[in-house]
Amino acid sequence: MANPTAAMLVIGDEILSGRTRDSNMHFLAGELTKHGIDLKEVRVVSDDAPAIETAVKALSQAYYTVFTSGGIGPTHDDITADCIARAFSRPIDVREDARALLQAHYDKSGLELNHARLRMARIPDGATLIDNPVSTAPGFTIENVHVMAGVPSVFQAMVASVLPGLTGGNPLLSQTLRxxxxxxxxxxxLAALAENFQDLSIGCYPFQVNGVFGANVVVRGTNGAQIDAAITRLAKELDL
Amino acid sequence: MANPTAAMLVIGDEILSGRTRDSNMHFLAGELTKHGIDLKEVRVVSDDAPAIETAVKALSQAYYTVFTSGGIGPTHDDITADCIARAFSRPIDVREDARALLQAHYDKSGLELNHARLRMARIPDGATLIDNPVSTAPGFTIENVHVMAGVPSVFQAMVASVLPGLTGGNPLLSQTLRxxxxxxxxxxxLAALAENFQDLSIGCYPFQVNGVFGANVVVRGTNGAQIDAAITRLAKELDL
Structure with a gap:
């Protein structure tokens, strides 16, 4: 059976202007691969409401599950939660359980839960909260979309909260022959090998080190014995 | 006048499986910002013909210019050129000027221009070649789409070949207040500031260092004097 599919939506001007180099995509890709979920598409859009709404609708319809990162903080440019609510035609407001989490957190740190911070308790109707052990302000899941923070340490913690609850498939295994x-x-x-092992994905990634050209051949699939067989055959055919 | 818009399409299973961390997006974002072209959207898709064709059509229609990276090498998984040709309904075959470039290159290095390498001379009808000073095999431009290699050193060289020929706008300037x-x-x-400076984009990026919370406020725009005024006002309002 084919593995479940996923997409990711990265939200933020800072990525598209080149100020910040995104690291969440690479992290999520690795985690999904281990969990047997195939990441099929990633989109990066700016802090622009129509762009976010269009992308989240398209990805939610096309894939089994969708992860977003970015735009759920307390400032005016944090518009993700409201855009997601509109994309699913749901009302959104401060929710009591989310407010209570924030209240306890700020009470402990002696900071005021002011109007700006309270925005982080705005949750679309019918969503489930995603635990944030790093800085408390929760993410949320609505339909098949998991809405998470852009700060890498928080994003990673939220992925860890969400992933065990998702139906995984067979982890994608790989072997590399240099x-x-x-x-x-x-x-x-390689073309003949790909023809003979149609269940495997065979990629070839060239490198050049000190003027020497070479390639890493990566054989990917969910059947370890098949990958072994392909790598063994390739090594033999290349006299390695 | 608004700056021209751009999108990027990153092609490759190795990015989506987490094997490789893409660096071309961050590089291109920085170069476009300097050149006054606004990168509005990035998509990452796998080595899958329908996914590539659909994405390139959508982005080509929606933005002034499109850059692709990946999938133009000599192996069976390099399907980008053929997909782009199909997306624009153009025939594609080995082109003489591209073949001549490769022939000269391989003659010099004592390697054979075999069937696989000749694939890198397949160019859709009506395209213009993009110079590759690193490893010779050219990219190409067709309509508003620039098709470039995924290997970062080659991608960067191709961006350098293409960018001077594109109409730029006003470079995006920025100042950061910690x-x-x-x-x-x-x-x-910040919300009041954004209200007062509607031509500027004001972003807030939290950090936590040794238990101290802070934020980098980034003010972006094309008018340096306006950015100065916004930063000065912000510093005053925050008693900095």
């Missing part, structure tokens, strides 16, 4: 020849020299062999 | 208070404390001030 070949000290140009990829043009081994391309015909 | 504030040693939680973003919830300064949110109301």
């Amino acid at each position: 070949v000290n020849r140009g990829e043009g020299d081994i391309a015909a062999t | 504030v040693n208070r939680g973003e919830g404390d300064i949110a109301a001030t």
